[in-house]
Amino acid sequence: MQEVSSILITGGAGFIGSNLALELQERYPKAKILILDDFSSANFKNLKKFNGEVLACDVSTDEVFFKIDDFQPELIFHLASITDTTVTDQELMMRRNVDGFKNILEIAAENESIVVYASSASVYGNVKEHVPLKEEREKSPENVYAFSKYIMDNIAKDFSEKTGLKIVGVRYFNVYGPGEAHKGKFASMIYQLYLQMRKNKRPxxxxxxxxxxxxxxxxxxxxxxxxxxxxxxxxxxxxxxxEARSFNEIVALLNKYLGKDLEPDYFDCPYDFYQEFTQADMSKIKKELGFVPKYNLEKGIKEYVEILEGKIPHPVGGLK
Structure with missing residues (x-):
């Protein structure tokens, strides 16, 4: 593994960010890791096992340049953004997500950093056909959150062409697992159903x-x-x-791993816009980087429930 000396993580106290920070700490023990987070959607408890520096910072403002100061990141993982898809304030969403990204790209240009940033599968929109989604397919963002991520993808491409920087987007689908509890109603459906069933309520x-x-x-x-x-x-x-898996399958697996037999409580969907199907085509990252997921839904839910129930520790930090 190639050594890395300095890593900047924005949004590093959030769900994916904290898991990322703890894993990078394990893989690169000699690296200096700096986390920036405004703690609007984060929890310090996610970083109790983190050994580096954490600073409060809204990266969409000029304060980010002062907070970075003389830190020269070799690698930047940019995960800071508003992730609440129910936010309808378009100016706020665009300012925080897009302006924040542009600030980070400026820092990257000054330091010739490699940038990996969080995009989102929401850029694809409400796909009618039930087929795996390829990265190059037409985009149709349905809300301002998805639109902000779509514009970030465009900016990354243009900025890279101008500067020669390598800027890589990771288009997350439905991520679940330890470290999401602080998100409340915006945590994954798997966690929401776990909470209901843990209390013997019908999911x-x-x-x-x-x-x-x-x-x-x-x-x-x-x-x-x-x-x-x-x-x-x-x-x-x-x-x-x-893989595309149904909510009924999630309930069946939670019943199995919690030792319960709770029937779903079905009700009408109240939303005009609701995605019925998503599935990632993973052929590109497999071909170019050799990545193959280690967890199917069965293995993932089993480990997650065991962590939530206190039966096993989280592999990198004891997160719940």
């Missing part, structure tokens, strides 16, 4: 629970994110499991 699903999603365990998402820095050039990769 609530939109009729009839056959909606399918590509659920990717956070440890796979982190592995792919770190590997993305090895991309041969500026590009974007899907980060998923490569």
């Amino acid at each position: 609530r699903l939109f009729k009839w629970g056959e909606q399918k999603r590509d659920f990717v365990y956070v440890r796979d998402a982190v592995d792919a994110t770190i590997l993305a820095k090895e991309a041969p050039e500026t590009t974007v990769y899907n980060i998923g499991s490569g």
Whole structure:
């Protein structure tokens, strides 16, 4: 493994960011790691095992340049953004997500850093056909969050062409796993259903629970994110499991691993816009970087439940 001396992680106290920080700490024990986070959607408890420096910072403001000061990152993992898809304030979403990204790219240009940033599968929009989604397919963002990520992808391509920097987007599908509890109602559907069933409540699903999603365990998402820095050039990769699985299957697996037998409580979907199906085509990252997910839904939910139930520790930090 090639040694890395300095790593900047924005949004490093959040769900994926904290898992990433702890894994990088394990893999690069000699590296200096700096985390910037405004703690608007984060929890310090996620970083109790982190040994580096953590600074409060909104990267969409000029304070980011002062907070970085003389830190010269060789690698930048940019995960800071508003991730609440229900936010309708378009100016706020664009300022925080897009302006923040542009600030980070300026820092990268000054230091000739490799940048890996969080994109999102939401850029694909409400796909009608049930087929794996390839990175190059037409984009159709349905809300301002998805639009902000779509514009970030465009900016990354243009900035790379101007500067020669390598800027790699990781297009996350439905990530779940330890470290998401602080997100409350915005945590994964798997965690929401676990909480209901843990209290012996019937799990609530939109009729009839056959909606399918590509659920990717956070440890796979982190592995792919770190590997993305090895991309041969500026590009974007899907980060998923490569499988579309139904909510009914999640309930069945949670019943199995919790030792319960709870029937779903089906109700009408109240939303005009609702994705019925997502599935990542993972062929590009497999071909270019050799990445293959280690966790299917069965293995991921089993490990997650064991961590939540206190039966095993989180492999890199004891997160719940």
